[in-house]
Amino acid sequence: xxxxxxxxxxxxHDVHHDHEHHEGNFITTYVFSQDHKMIARxxxxxxxxxxxxxxxxxxxxxxxxxxxxxxxxFLEPFFGKWIVDGKMDPEFYLAxxxxxxxxxxxxxxxxxxxxxxxxxxxxxxxxxxxMASPFLNMLSYWAFFLSSVFMFISLFxxxxxxxxxxxxxxPLSALxxxxxxxxxxMTLWLIAMALFIASVLLGGINYISTVxxxxxxxxxxxxxxxxxxxxxxxxxxxxxxxxxxxAAALLLIFDRSFGTSFFLSDIYIxxxxxxxxxxxxxxxxxxxWFLGHPEVYIIILPALGLASEVIATNSRKPIFGYKAMIGSxxxxxxxxxxxWAHHMFVTGMNxxxxxxxxxxxxxxxxxxxxxxxxxxxxxxxxxxxxxxxxLFAIGLVSLFISGGVTGIILGNxxxxxxxxxTYYVVAHFHLVMGASAFFGMMAGVYHWFPKLFGxxxxxxxxxxHFWMTFIGVYLVFFPMHYLGISGFPRRYYSFxxxxxxxxxxxxxxxxSLAAIMAFIGQLIFGFNFFYSMFxxxxxxxNPWRSNTIEWTTERFPGHGNWKGEIPAVYRWPxxxxxxxxxxDFIPQTTPxxxxxxxxLPEEQEQVDREKGAPADGEAINL
Amino acid sequence: MLNLLIGLGVLLVxxxxxxxxxLGGTVAVVKGTHKKRETSAxxxxxxxxxxMFIVGILAAWYYNGHLAEHFLPESAxxxxxxxxxxxxxxxxxxxxxxxxxxxxxxxxxxxxxxxxGNQATFYPENNKLEIIWTVIPAIVLTLLVLAGLRTxxxxxxxxxxxxxxxxxxxxxxxxxxxxxxGEDNEFGPYDFRLIDATNQFGVDFTQxxxxxxxxxxxxxxxxxxxxxxxxxxxxxxHSVYMPHFRLKMDAxxxxxxxxxxxxxxxxxxxxxxxxxxxxxxxxACTEICGRGHFAMRMEIxxxxxxxxxxxxxxxxxWAESNVDYVKEAIQKRGTNQALLEKxxxxxxx
Numbered sequence: 024x025x026x027x028x029x030x031x032x033x034x035x036h037d038v039h040h041d042h043e044h045h046e047g048n049f050i051t052t053y054v055f056s057q058d059h060k061m062i063a064r065x066x067x068x069x070x071x072x073x074x075x076x077x078x079x080x081x082x083x084x085x086x087x088x089x090x091x092x093x094x095x096x097f098l099e100p101f102f103g104k105w106i107v108d109g110k111m112d113p114e115f116y117l118a119x120x121x122x123x124x125x126x127x128x129x130x131x132x133x134x135x136x137x138x139x140x141x142x143x144x145x146x147x148x149x150x151x152x153x154m155a156s157p158f159l160n161m162l163s164y165w166a167f168f169l170s171s172v173f174m175f176i177s178l179f180x181x182x183x184x185x186x187x188x189x190x191x192x193x194p195l196s197a198l199x200x201x202x203x204x205x206x207x208x209m210t211l212w213l214i215a216m217a218l219f220i221a222s223v224l225l226g227g228i229n230y231i232s233t234v235x236x237x238x239x240x241x242x243x244x245x246x247x248x249x250x251x252x253x254x255x256x257x258x259x260x261x262x263x264x265x266x267x268x269x270a271a272a273l274l275l276i277f278d279r280s281f282g283t284s285f286f287l288s289d290i291y292i293x294x295x296x297x298x299x300x301x302x303x304x305x306x307x308x309x310x311x312w313f314l315g316h317p318e319v320y321i322i323i324l325p326a327l328g329l330a331s332e333v334i335a336t337n338s339r340k341p342i343f344g345y346k347a348m349i350g351s352x353x354x355x356x357x358x359x360x361x362x363w364a365h366h367m368f369v370t371g372m373n374x375x376x377x378x379x380x381x382x383x384x385x386x387x388x389x390x391x392x393x394x395x396x397x398x399x400x401x402x403x404x405x406x407x408x409x410x411x412x413x414l415f416a417i418g419l420v421s422l423f424i425s426g427g428v429t430g431i432i433l434g435n436x437x438x439x440x441x442x443x444x445t446y447y448v449v450a451h452f453h454l455v456m457g458a459s460a461f462f463g464m465m466a467g468v469y470h471w472f473p474k475l476f477g478x479x480x481x482x483x484x485x486x487x488h489f490w491m492t493f494i495g496v497y498l499v500f501f502p503m504h505y506l507g508i509s510g511f512p513r514r515y516y517s518f519x520x521x522x523x524x525x526x527x528x529x530x531x532x533x534x535s536l537a538a539i540m541a542f543i544g545q546l547i548f549g550f551n552f553f554y555s556m557f558x559x560x561x562x563x564x565n566p567w568r569s570n571t572i573e574w575t576t577e578r579f580p581g582h583g584n585w586k587g588e589i590p591a592v593y594r595w596p597x598x599x600x601x602x603x604x605x606x607d608f609i610p611q612t613t614p615x616x617x618x619x620x621x622x623l624p625e626e627q628e629q630v631d632r633e634k635g636a637p638a639d640g641e642a643i644n645l
Numbered sequence: 646m647l648n649l650l651i652g653l654g655v656l657l658v659x660x661x662x663x664x665x666x667x668l669g670g671t672v673a674v675v676k677g678t679h680k681k682r683e684t685s686a687x688x689x690x691x692x693x694x695x696x697m698f699i700v701g702i703l704a705a706w707y708y709n710g711h712l713a714e715h716f717l718p719e720s721a722x723x724x725x726x727x728x729x730x731x732x733x734x735x736x737x738x739x740x741x742x743x744x745x746x747x748x749x750x751x752x753x754x755x756x757x758x759x760x761x762g763n764q765a766t767f768y769p770e771n772n773k774l775e776i777i778w779t780v781i782p783a784i785v786l787t788l789l790v791l792a793g794l795r796t797x798x799x800x801x802x803x804x805x806x807x808x809x810x811x812x813x814x815x816x817x818x819x820x821x822x823x824x825x826x827g828e829d830n831e832f833g834p835y836d837f838r839l840i841d842a843t844n845q846f847g848v849d850f851t852q853x854x855x856x857x858x859x860x861x862x863x864x865x866x867x868x869x870x871x872x873x874x875x876x877x878x879x880x881x882x883h884s885v886y887m888p889h890f891r892l893k894m895d896a897x898x899x900x901x902x903x904x905x906x907x908x909x910x911x912x913x914x915x916x917x918x919x920x921x922x923x924x925x926x927x928x929a930c931t932e933i934c935g936r937g938h939f940a941m942r943m944e945i946x947x948x949x950x951x952x953x954x955x956x957x958x959x960x961x962x963w964a965e966s967n968v969d970y971v972k973e974a975i976q977k978r979g980t981n982q983a984l985l986e987k988x989x990x991x992x993x994x
Contacts (some may be wrong), residue, residue, distance in 0.1 A: 113936045188933045194898055195881040195934060201818065202935040288899025289837040292880040296838045304882055304897055341769040370895045371902035374801035378794055385786045389779060395746060396778045402753035404766035409690040417754055424746050428739035435789065437796035438732050441891040444931040483669060486690065497701060505712045510888035512931040515939040523888050523927050526715025600765035607764065
């Protein structure tokens, strides 16, 4: 009964869209668009522009680290007074590090990755006309845009943007006396993040309600592509954790502007004792990491979801262990909420808590390992087509493993005593969630570019991009383990003050050069991206011979996605190279009753149902 | 002029690259390669994945020795040996996992590259395999967790021995200061409201215990005796980091933190071990604290126990070298005549 009503509603929706299809002016089509595909493009392009800034900043501070003696006057046109007599100002160095982190974690890998692909793929892969609330979806982008504007403005302040590290620990971030970036720059950071959180929440409730309510006929949860599972779980994590960051930010705003003492106590700075007593800086850290750690999974799960789809399609094999993949994602989601304090082993937190969080942290390695093994087994006896997207997906698996294994060391509180806040940590998280999430995002961009823009990205440039990035990333972050084992602390402007940190001058130069190479690779991608958007080869309907239903839409799908009725779904999305089938793929829209040659014995029951009970005649007509 | 020429040169190179790119695209369309699934690019990429992995591992192997030369010397503290050992054991385990999984990943990629007419094996699941590779990591991790818990407990949850030397390390932007409790082995109490340009610790000098506290310019430690660090900060977060002692603990304004450890190698011995007569132990900051974060250095000297005791006895209490300040402080906070007299006597003796 309920199903019938849903169909009726869906049908009414169809009619509605058939009428409205081609209307809309420039503003409603390209700016204040409510079409999920346009919003996805907006997220993607905004995210990539941020990546350019965030990546550029990393090159700037890598210059300082690799070539501390260098004359940097040539940067003066960009950075003005931050370059003093050809030397970088130490506070500017910290500002660059801070903004690099903030931009990459939130603006690129949360909004740019999850925002883009959740928006693009949820309606297209579950068979919906649009999001549950296209209007909220539009608001989600514009909240992000506004947030971007504030963050962007903060880059141009005379006192600089926020500079206390992307974790913005008070009291440093609360006291303008402590560093100039904690003045107006920090205020703008907090405003920008408040808007950003609003954007994530608006998007998140939409993703969840769309996945739950708007799946097309036959698209049961057990037939959803892993991408959708990943976005769905991610949205739930985000919805539960981001509000906690909002609370932390709000309390910090109170401490900064209204004289409260949530995080401040016993402070003597700038020649005076402040009136704050009774607050706790550790409280902020708990609140921050209660978001901060799930945030890592908010970033990596969508990347893993995209990789699952790309790897299965291009291996021409079903993803290995579909249920195990979903199970491990659910386990990761659950555990991600109870491991946050492993960032705080040596903050003065009760050491007993350290024991508890070490245990929980190492448990989360198990579902992560299961996922990696499943990816590898998916390649086994495949027939692998190395599209650029596939290369990036394989790169993701490699980086995820390489960065993941060092998590076993850092998650061990006894070992974290020495390694905390050293380059070992930098190497670990850049590999496991920075680079690998970026690789997942790139896999997604190459794979779904035909659906985003109706054209193909140039493959040769894609290969060059992949190899420069893949080699570059390993050359940058693998050597950092050596720095970390030797105790080099992170966020150091220079290492000349300490006898202990005199080695590795050449290694630091090497890392910087590798980073520059990887960055140039991204410029090649930038060219490919914008050139192909307008001049690329027109995409075939299903360029990767994929099963999922987004490839049944037109080359340039209009608002509403499918002309006429939304296709129904009869099978899971991974029927690749099914024995007996004529082709090495069977789209989800092909009924089992049409493929008697390849059906498995246990599928007979469903065939009978399809044949015998045409309750909804439409299904047969397809 | 030169800049203009360089700019033009770069522009020209980019133009040539762009033309090559267009030409390549046209050639591909004419040949029809873009429609084929089995291309030479596919084979090249498959080969490169495996090849680059092997080259990378060989390069890392080759340079490892050279890079490892700069590792920190042997731990100078007791617990550092425990964590170092656990670190290298865990590293060996994860290295094996890293090498095997990456190799298998790239080997499969190479081995099962696309070939016309080949068919992939439809192999959607195998619960036995899933269980195996859930249980094995679970066992290994359990062992590592147990080892970690034991070590962590020994370091962080043990009682403070009677004979422990108490030291207070205090951080501010951007310097460390260290205070010893003096003869009575008891620190004078402090309050952040009492801090000023002279009394950086905010010590309350109306209290007897404060009068013999002393503040040396370096940290001196005795070899073989437990040291109990009391750590605090007066402005923002800092972190006490002694790399040679494998020790780290944040300094938090408003909340005292602590760390208990035992130095095992004197500075002189370490100089001999490393063959570096200039060698010094160092204290660094590892929690971002502002402009001078990278320059918060303090030297640490580890002495033999007797040497240390001699040094300790020779130190002049801070109150004695700042009598006028202390007197004023006492008078300001209400009179404590007995203390004043005691101070005077001590000075004259």
